[in-house]
Amino acid sequence: MxxxxxxxxxxxxxxxxxxxxxxxxxxxxxxxxxxxxxxxxxxxxxxxxxxxxxxxxxxxxxxxxxxxxxxxxxxxxxxxxxxxxxxxxxxxxxxxxxxxxxxxxxxxxxxxxxxxxxxxxxxxxxxxxxxHFTITCHDGTRTFESKRGHIVSIFAIFPQTVVSTQFLKYPLLNSVLNPSCRTISNKSLASQFQVESNKPILVFHSHDIF
Amino acid sequence: MxxxxxxxxxxxxxxxxxxxxxxxxxxxxxxxxxxxxxxxxxxxxxxxxxxxxxxxxxxxxxxxxxxxxxxxxxxxxxxxxxxxxxxxxxxxxxxxxxxxxxxxxxxxxxxxxxxxxxxxxxxxxxxxxxxHFTITCHDGTRTFESKRGHIVSIFAIFPQTVVSTQFLKYPLLNSVLNPSCRTISNKSLASQFQVESNKPILVFHSHDIF
CATH class of the missing domain: 3.40.50.10240 (Thiamin pyrophosphokinase, catalytic domain)
Structure with missing residues (x-):
């Protein structure tokens, strides 16, 4: 429609x-x-x-x-x-x-x-x-256009969320995140980064380079 | 010490x-x-x-x-x-x-x-x-000094949190709250209000009267 x-x-x-x-x-x-x-x-x-x-x-x-x-x-x-x-x-x-x-x-x-x-x-x-940020919410795999040095912070919404990333300074590999996890201030290493999750997660992607 | x-x-x-x-x-x-x-x-x-x-x-x-x-x-x-x-x-x-x-x-x-x-x-x-707010976190029963018209917003941190209130405009009575519940913009009716919870909750209590 x-x-x-x-x-x-x-x-x-x-x-x-x-x-x-x-x-x-x-x-x-x-x-x-x-x-x-x-x-x-x-x-x-x-x-x-x-x-x-x-x-x-x-x-x-x-x-x-x-x-x-x-x-x-x-x-x-x-x-x-x-x-x-x-x-x-x-x-x-x-x-x-x-x-x-x-x-x-x-x-x-x-x-x-x-x-x-x-x-x-x-x-x-x-x-x-x-x-400060563009904030998105997704599950599955998503690729983000980026610049090296952009901040990337990730928040699980549900307990026991399994997250993997690519092209981030502190990589996650099937890491189990809870809402209270402080997975903040990661950094993009390239013109793209990728975040994969089995449940919806909030991704905070900074406008500026730090 | x-x-x-x-x-x-x-x-x-x-x-x-x-x-x-x-x-x-x-x-x-x-x-x-x-x-x-x-x-x-x-x-x-x-x-x-x-x-x-x-x-x-x-x-x-x-x-x-x-x-x-x-x-x-x-x-x-x-x-x-x-x-x-x-x-x-x-x-x-x-x-x-x-x-x-x-x-x-x-x-x-x-x-x-x-x-x-x-x-x-x-x-x-x-x-x-x-x-805007004084924010506290407690479980059990807590009484807050207040003025009639203060905003009170409550956020559960854990799923299935059981909350009851006294002297709020929209009372909760053994209400089951999840983190995603939008229990915001309640209002104090008196010089005190009370919030009882079986798990830790965030209580946002406004400085001003609305």
């Missing part, structure tokens, strides 16, 4: 507004921007009007009568605005979505967002792009 | 430097400040000299010969600077520690810090104080 939204599509969440060139470039080149509630205020203040705003719309400071995009009032208190937007995107056959503003500010939201993100990553092609 | 450090003792980690009055008050009233490596640069720039600096000391920009406090060189690559500081604090019989700067900036560090924090919370009386 198809929708009428022009691609690329970006979802802006109400955490820290992007400032690094990587998420900023994604924001500026988006053809469709979906905002969760309060994040629309930040985007409009930045000078860009979103195409879609979704949430309980309580924190929206714009004049709703003047807004020419799509306003989706979703008052369900059990879901966060981030999850409401992902549900709506799925229902509207969005297949690829870069998500900005998912971290920073309220730490409880940032932490919950990783779990929401990992659940929906099995249904859509999603990326969290923050001011 | 005792140590010679004056209390209260604060650990400053190299995330976002405090700006909210709650962590700022804790920073200013500390009698002993322990810094992990790079956080000492931020603290000294802010006009306060730490008593202890611990880490691999690679990112330290001060003149080490002029520093009158205790420098602890700990090059172990397997531990993050945060964990090195907690190990050192334990070895030095520190029993109460408020931790600032644990979130913000690098999201992989922020995420790993919750797991490190939860492990060491069974050994010492620890609090993470961010610009």
């Amino acid at each position: 198809k929708n009428n939204f022009q691609i690329p599509i970006v979802l802006l969440v109400n955490g820290e507004f992007p400032s690094h060139p990587a998420p900023m470039e994604i924001l500026k080149s988006a053809k469709t921007i979906i905002c969760t509630d309060g994040s629309a205020n930040s985007l409009i203040q930045f000078g860009i009007e979103p195409q879609v705003i979704i949430g309980d719309l309580d924190s929206l400071k714009i004049d709703k009568n003047l807004f020419t995009g799509t306003l989706i009032h979703e008052p369900n208190q059990n879901n966060t605005d981030f999850e409401k937007a992902l549900v709506w995107a799925l229902e509207n056959y969005v297949s690829d979505l870069n998500i900005l503003g998912s971290t920073g500010l309220r730490e409880d939201h940032s932490l919950a967002n990783y779990f929401i993100f990992s659940e929906y990553s099995s249904k859509m092609n999603l990326k969290l792009v923050t001011n | 005792k140590n010679n450090f004056q209390i209260p003792i604060v650990l400053l980690v190299n995330g976002e430097f405090p700006s909210h009055p709650a962590p700022m008050e804790i920073l200013k009233s500390a009698k002993t400040i322990i810094c992990t490596d790079g956080s000492a640069n931020s603290l000294i720039q802010f006009g306060i000299e730490p008593q202890v600096i611990i880490g691999d000391l690679d990112s330290l920009k001060i003149d080490k010969n002029l520093f009158t406090g205790t420098l602890i060189h700990e090059p172990n690559q397997n531990n993050t600077d945060f964990e090195k500081a907690l190990v050192w604090a334990l070895e030095n019989y520190v029993s109460d520690l408020n931790i600032l700067g644990s979130t913000g900036l690098r999201e992989d560090h922020s995420l790993a810090n919750y797991f490190i924090f939860s492990e060491y919370s069974s050994k010492m009386n620890l609090k993470l104080v961010t610009n």
Whole structure:
């Protein structure tokens, strides 16, 4: 099924507004921007009007009568605005979505967002792009385009996750990871690296070289 | 056993430097400040000299010969600077520690810090104080001093954690929580609230009223 939204599509969440060139470039080149509630205020203040705003719309400071995009009032208190937007995107056959503003500010939201993100990553092609990292969630084998010196941090979501890597400074070979494992600050050795896992894992891949 | 450090003792980690009055008050009233490596640069720039600096000391920009406090060189690559500081604090019989700067900036560090924090919370009386929340980790029953309208978000660390609450807007009664549960944005109804759990849980308690 198809929708009428022009691609690329970006979802802006109400955490820290992007400032690094990587998420900023994604924001500026988006053809469709979906905002969760309060994040629309930040985007409009930045000078860009979103195409879609979704949430309980309580924190929206714009004049709703003047807004020419799509306003989706979703008052369900059990879901966060981030999850409401992902549900709506799925229902509207969005297949690829870069998500900005998912971290920073309220730490409880940032932490919950990783779990929401990992659940929906099995249904859509999603990326969290923050001011430091591009974060993806996958199982099986995935190859990442990279530069030598990029930081790569890996988090298991489920206990007893078996992970192997290629072209990283500290290689993993069928290593059993639990969520509490601190497999952070590994480094890419080449223009690509690879991560293989038997269960979904979060891969944090830095924008910059360290 | 005792140590010679004056209390209260604060650990400053190299995330976002405090700006909210709650962590700022804790920073200013500390009698002993322990810094992990790079956080000492931020603290000294802010006009306060730490008593202890611990880490691999690679990112330290001060003149080490002029520093009158205790420098602890700990090059172990397997531990993050945060964990090195907690190990050192334990070895030095520190029993109460408020931790600032644990979130913000690098999201992989922020995420790993919750797991490190939860492990060491069974050994010492620890609090993470961010610009939004005081975060604690406990099992059993704990009562929190509060104001009506404070946000309370709860995260299970282990699967199948049984949690009950009192004096929260959306009460839990023997609710089974998994790490992926989004039990966020609950609200305190009174000057105290209580959280009971059969396994360690993270409780995020906001500084402000919403």
